Amino acid sequence: MASVMEVYEALMDHFGPQEWWPAESTFEMLVGAILTQNVSWRNVEVALENLKNHGVLDPERMQGMEQRELEILIRPTGFYRQKAERLKALSQAVLEQGGVVSFLKQEDLRNKLLGIKGIGPETADSMILYGAGEPTFVVDAYTTRITARVFGVEADYHTIKAFFEEDLPRDPVIYGEYHALLVVLGKRHCKKSKPVCEGCPICHLCPC
DNA sequence: GGCCAGGTGTAAA
DNA sequence: TTTACACATGGC
Numbered sequence: 001m002a003s004v005m006e007v008y009e010a011l012m013d014h015f016g017p018q019e020w021w022p023a024e025s026t027f028e029m030l031v032g033a034i035l036t037q038n039v040s041w042r043n044v045e046v047a048l049e050n051l052k053n054h055g056v057l058d059p060e061r062m063q064g065m066e067q068r069e070l071e072i073l074i075r076p077t078g079f080y081r082q083k084a085e086r087l088k089a090l091s092q093a094v095l096e097q098g099g100v101v102s103f104l105k106q107e108d109l110r111n112k113l114l115g116i117k118g119i120g121p122e123t124a125d126s127m128i129l130y131g132a133g134e135p136t137f138v139v140d141a142y143t144t145r146i147t148a149r150v151f152g153v154e155a156d157y158h159t160i161k162a163f164f165e166e167d168l169p170r171d172p173v174i175y176g177e178y179h180a181l182l183v184v185l186g187k188r189h190c191k192k193s194k195p196v197c198e199g200c201p202i203c204h205l206c207p208c
Numbered sequence: 209g210g211c212c213a214g215g216t217g218t219a220a221a
Numbered sequence: 222t223t224t225a226c227a228c229a230t231g232g233c
Contacts, residue, residue, distance in 0.1 A: 020214095033214090040213040043231060078230040082216080120216045140214050183214055192212065 001151060002205035004167035008174070011181040014201030018180035021130035026100045028057055033126045034086050034118060035077045046076040059100065062091040086118030104132040121157050129179070135172045137164045138179045142186030149190060150206045 023029040028048065035044045050073040051057040056065055071084040093116050097103040106112050109132060113124035125138040139160045148154045153163055168174055189200040195208045 036213090037215040038213065038228090039215090039230075040232075043213080046231095076230060078213090079215090079228045080230080082228060086216090118216065122215065126214080138214085142214065179214085186214085 001207075002202070004151070004164055007150060007202055007205055008168070008178050008181070010202045010205060011185060012177065015181055015184050017177055018184065020176055020180040021126070025057070026104070026131050027059060027094070029131050030090060030094070030100070030127055031057065031062075031087060033123050033131075034083060034090060035074060037079070037083070037123065039077045039079070043076045043078065047074040050074070050076075059091040059094040062087060063095055082118065086116075089116050089118060100131075104128075109134075110136070125161070129172060129176055133172050135170045135175050137161045137168075137175050139164075140179070140183065142183050142190070143179070145192065146182055146186060146190045149195070149208060150202065152207070 021029045021032065023032055031051070032044055032048060035047055048057065051062075054073060056062050056070070056073070062070070067084050067088055070087060071080045074080050074083055074087070077083060093112075094100055094103045097106060104127070109128060110124055113119045113127055114121070119127070122138060122140055125136045128134050128136045129138055139157050143164075144160060147160050147163065151163070153160065155163070164175075164178065168178070185200075185202070189196045195206075197203045197208060200206070
């Protein structure tokens with residue numbers, strides 16, 4: 001069976017650095033993390049553009065606007081009523097801490113994030129890794145699927161998270177690149193319905 | 209028309 | 222503790 005490091009190196013050699021998270025500001029990163037829940041990133045980009053065009057990609061402006069208007073702007077991401085409520089909860093929490101920087105410097109940040117309605121383990125870990133720059137491994141649907149297929153590990157969120165963290169240097173850059181590379185692999189090759197082995201950079205390491 | 213997309217909260221077994 | 226379901230738009 002392939003090792004976690006071998007797969008990482010093969011993905012990096014093939015796809016190169018992804019330099020995630022794609023965002024022009026830290027607040028945009030946090031908002032994107034909520035908007036991308038169970039929706040393709042393409043749809044998120046449209047919503048983020050809508051928010052920018054209306055000048056509300058900012059905690060104060062977002063908190064000050066009508067939730068109903070927010071719903072309209074983020075509609076392309078689906079689940080828009082829930083997500084509008086979640087963005088309101090996020091912007092409120094950010095403002096209560098005096099801004100994005102202080103928000104992400106809170107003690108016990110992970111549990112603080114999980115205490116906000118609408119932020120689960122993946123969203124919290126994304127915010128900590130790509131927003132705060134702290135090393136915590138992010139497990140998404142691609143990671144779960146690829147881990148089962150490539151490493152033969154079928155487990156829950158925190159078991160998979162620990163599986164990667166045990167074999168990697170505690171480095172936010174490596175964690176960030178690895179997660180991004182798994183997403184790219186998942187989109188192009190390790191698909192839900194069936195693997196696309198043609199051109200897959202880790203086919204030689206995979207029991208598929 | 210069916211499947212999938214960078215999940216989470218809630219309720220019931 | 223596990224499983225089922227609601228939440229909703231858009232691309233292929």
